[in-house]
Amino acid sequence: MAGIFPPANKGGRPPGGNVCNGFSPTHNVVGEGPLYVAADCSTALTDCNFNAIVSELLAAVDILGVPFNADRIDNLGRALRDAFDTTNRQFETKVNRAGDTMEGPLNLSRDPQNPSEAATRRYVDDRDSALDLTLRQLVATTSAATIATVQAQISAVDQRKIERSGDTMTGPLILSGHPTVAMGAATKGYVDAHAGGGGNGGGGIPEAPLDSKLYGRRDAAWAEIVPPPEPPPPPIQRIGGRLEYVNANSLRFRPFNGHQIVVNGALLAIPSAGVTLARQNVFINGTPAQDLVAGVTYLVCLFVNGGVLTADYRTSLAHASSVTAGNVGTEIPGADDTRSVIGIVRCYPDGFRDSYDHRGVASWFNPPTRRFLRAFTSQISGSAWTHLLGDDPTVYPTFVQFVGRNALLWHRGNALITLQNYSFYGAIEVNGALLMDTATSQNLFFGTTATMAGALCGYSIQAGISDLGDGYYVAAPMGLPNGSFVTATGAMEGQLS
Secondary structure (H helix, E strand, O other), X not given: OOOOOOOHHHOOEOOOOOOOOOOOOOOOOEOOOOOEOOOOOOOOXXXXXXXXXXXXXXXXXXXXXXXXXXXXXXXXXXXXXXXXXXXXXXHHOXXXXXXXXXXXXXXOOOOOOOOOOOOOHHHHHHXXXXXXXXXXXXXXXXXXXXXXHHHHHHHHHHHHOOOOOOOOOOOOOOOOOOOOOOOOOOOHHHHHHHHOOOOOOOOOOOOOOOOOOOEEEEOOEEEEOOOOOXXXXXXXXXXXXXXXXXXXXXXXXXXXXXXXXXXXXXXXEOOOOOEEEEOOOEEEOOEEEEOOOOOEEEEEEEEEEOOEEEEEEEOOOOEEEOOOOOOXXXXXXXXXXXXXXXXXXXXXOOEOOEOOOEEOEEEOXXXXXXXXXXXXXXXXXXXXXXXXXXXXXHHOOEEEEOOOOOEEEEEEEEEEEOOOOOEEEEEEEEOOEEOEEOOOOEEOEEEEEOOOOOEEEEEEEEEEEOOOOOEEEEEEEEEEOOOOEEEEEEEEEEEEO
């Protein structure tokens, strides 16, 4: 608009009522203009005529609520577009007469009275409830009549039918003909023709011999029915065996109190000569061609290697009963169902041992009672616990044991006490720790006191242990001279079950 109106320096006048046909806008004008024509402007139109045109345009923009911008020439167009957009947005929230979708509930002023009038939910629910009551009454009446009719028909059928599972006829049953299959019902004529009318006197089949035997008909005569002989009882399956010491280089798992073993769910026979278990060139933890290492305790297992029962030594002593279907209850190492546990063994510097002072082999199956004994004579003094077998642990009694099995240990002997009124105490050490009394949490020991100098006093201490875990154990007799000089003579003994 600024391009068609004279600027201020050419006589243009700002909007307002101080010019002919001027218009005072409600909204402030942006920029300079539109400027009206001055009264002394020489144009084809008078200043009033020209100003009237300007006022129409300015008024249109202002009434549409938009400030006039003198720097633009599209003020009226933009104002109209914004007004149309606002109107369209208002129309968008209205429902079209031709059809539309509500975005919220439509609440009506009343229940419908005319057939084409929109219905409230209350009107529909009331009509549905009334209709539901009518339908229920109709269904109940119809159902009762139908049930009565069906029951009457069933009763009539029951009076005339016979049950498939078995029944009693109240009159003759006339068959369509003679039987043609083995299980077909037979007519009287068929029976009479084949049985001769019944009874020997009537030409029928004679009675079977009355001698308490079982007879049947064969080739038109009675023949004794001899039952087949009973089959022999199946062989008794006995799971057993025992792991035994043979020499420093070999063990043997042989049949004992049974001749079979379960491996990976299969019941296998133990060879009569047993399974030989070597110390060298063997499986260790599933790896072949290994040698056992001195000072290591192994869990001994069997597995099937090329169809042959073979030993596998495991360095982990963990084992448990299998819970795998088909192998449930079999003792296996860890969770490996391919192996079955048969024992624990200790490898000593010179190989396997199972002697009276080193019980280095324990069988899982049928364990024998194992005893050990180690005698000693020891001179000690002072006020500290002392090993009566000396300071060389290789001479102490040793044994391997499965968890939950009993170990009964004794330490007994005589103590020659050189000083009167001095005492000597004996105790048992297992794996470097004195046995404790679980009730008092004190050392388990036995003491004796000299009544005179040079007295020879007897002593004995016994301990039964049932809570040892799987493993290797060293048992040692201990003495406490309590300040005197003592010569102790006795033995460390044990019984393992």
